Amino acid sequence: MTDSTDDQQDRIDTEAAEWVIRLGGGKLNPEEKQAFATWRSASPLHEAAFQRASSLWSDLDVGSREKKARHRRTATHVTTAGIAGLFVLGLGIGTGWVEPGRWLADYTTPVGEIHTVHLADGSTAVMDSHTALSVRYTASERRIVLIDGDAWFRVAPLGATEHRPFVIEAVRGTSTALGTQFMVERDPDGVRTTVTEHSVRVVTRPPDGLTHSVVVAEGQSVRYGRDGSLDTPQAAPIAAITAWRSGQLVFDNEPLSEVIARLNRYRQARIMLMGARLRDRRVSGVFSCSDIDGAVSSITRQLALRSVSVAGLATIIY
Incomplete structure (x- = not known):
């Protein structure tokens, strides 16, 4: 029996990873060198997988004591430090890990921390790990800008002393509370709004100028893309989606x-x-x-x- 194409590729990728890790750990003995040369030349697929694995290893700048030592010797030089900082920042932005707007946020959570914010109107925001938001309350609106990450909101309801709508802005859309509890999540592909109590109106504004709107009921989620495209609300596993709060x-x-x-x-x-x-x-x-x-x-x-x-x-x- 022969491997399927997918199984064969998985096996080759695994073997390539193992060779790169072994090479990063130190010099190979003669027998290992011969085994590596034989494996690498056995197929163009092997060579391609090895190049991909090597590229990933190189991007992480790991497995090289010489590079680490050189970095330590020059770490105090301001120019080198600046270049290193720009490299790390660029890598983070490229992966969606660093959101520049975080620097202007009113509230942020570091990696691994969950934090509750009590807002001036009596509303509450529970911020997930690595989340950032800004508060923009005016006389006519309670607006929160979700810059990065996920947050769950318990909204102080409208009443005799509070007439302003409660709105979460993220990417090309807004989620306006028609009730009291909901969650908004940002990810590299867009935004998801999940309603845990009552309902929420989600509105998107794509670049073409058209406006899309939908009301999301309790127990539902809806996603919209970074381009403003809006999906149809779907039933959501609320307990699983909000489990991070506990x-x-x-x-x-x-x-x-x-x-x-x-x-x-x-x-x-x-x-x-x-x-x-x-x-x-x-x-x-x-x-x-x-x-x-x-x-x-x-x-x-x-x-x-x-x-x-x-x-x-x-x-x-x-």
């Missing part, structure tokens, strides 16, 4: 790529996948927000994968 992450048959993106919100050292075929592997489980290493271990066991942590910079799953 320190848990719940996944039910979700793609590994999405699970990793979520886990990455809770720790500084990034988790990365090596091998495109891994992205759609499915994951189920309940994990602690405060034990992401344990989550990685559990997921790799569940999917029969491997992982390696590199110099405190990243964990690579392959």
